[in-house]
Amino acid sequence: MDSIIFDLDGTLWDPIDTVLIAWNHILKQSNQAKKEVTREDFTSTMGLQIQEIGTKLFPHLDERAQEELLEECCALENVYLEEHGGHLYENVESVLAVLSQRYKLYIVSNCQDGYIEAFYKYHKLEKYFLDYENPGRTGLSKGENIQLIVERNNLNKPVYVGDTDGDLKASKFAKIPFVYIEYGFGQTSEYDYSIKRFDELLNIF
Structure with a gap:
């Protein structure tokens, strides 16, 4: 294994409380x-x-009205996340610091453009990651974005770390192993490895 690609929500952080404030600010006015x-x-x-x-x-x-409302919500969401961040899971930075000395680290998330940048800006974690991708920039599925990261960075033996059945399916699409985060937002019954705490990644890698 030469690299680890991470999901974001439910894997590295929980942004929901901050996102709710932004979205409901827009929804109250709509x-x-x-x-x-x-x-x-x-x-x-x-x-x-x-x-x-x-x-x-x-x-x-x-569909058009949904798109317009979501654009407003997501734009304000990025601003709020840059200013207030989310709840970073326990030991995330210390584990990333160790893993980044051994492996190449990346993020692929199903989010809008600017979202991962907001995560980086508030929590100061960009230094641990070499690249990232999302459908807001590419218009591609998560599996396709994982493939894009693999190809763009010439990765040989990557794994994907995430918390939902969608993450499992994306890993299968990209033909790479899947590590399931049990504490996240989703559930899946199929995985190559599973962990209950983020620091358990150090036992796998």
Whole structure:
């Protein structure tokens, strides 16, 4: 193994409390939204791409209206995350510091453009990662973005670390092993390795 590619939400951090403030600020001002969103609403969308989130949270709106509302929410979300960050899981930075000395580290997340940059800016973790990708920049699926990272960085034996069944499917698509984070937002019954705490990665790698 020469590299580790990480999911972000439910793997490295929990951003939901900050994101809720941003989204509900927009939704309160919108005549399109029927109600504010809750933590449970957001948790149910983790691992989905932005179009799927729109369909799930705002089914009463047509596709164009969903897209416009999501653009507003995501733009303010990036601003709030840059300013306030999210909840970084225990031992994330100390483990990344160790792993980055042994392996090449990357992030692939189903998020909008600017989201990973906001994560980097607030938590000062960019120094541990060599590259990142998301559908907000490429328009590709998570599996395709993993492949893009692998090809762009000439990786030989990467693994993917994530917390949802979608992460498992993306790993399978990219034909690389999957490490399941049990403390995250999703569930899956199939994986190559599983961990209950982030620092358990040091036992695998």
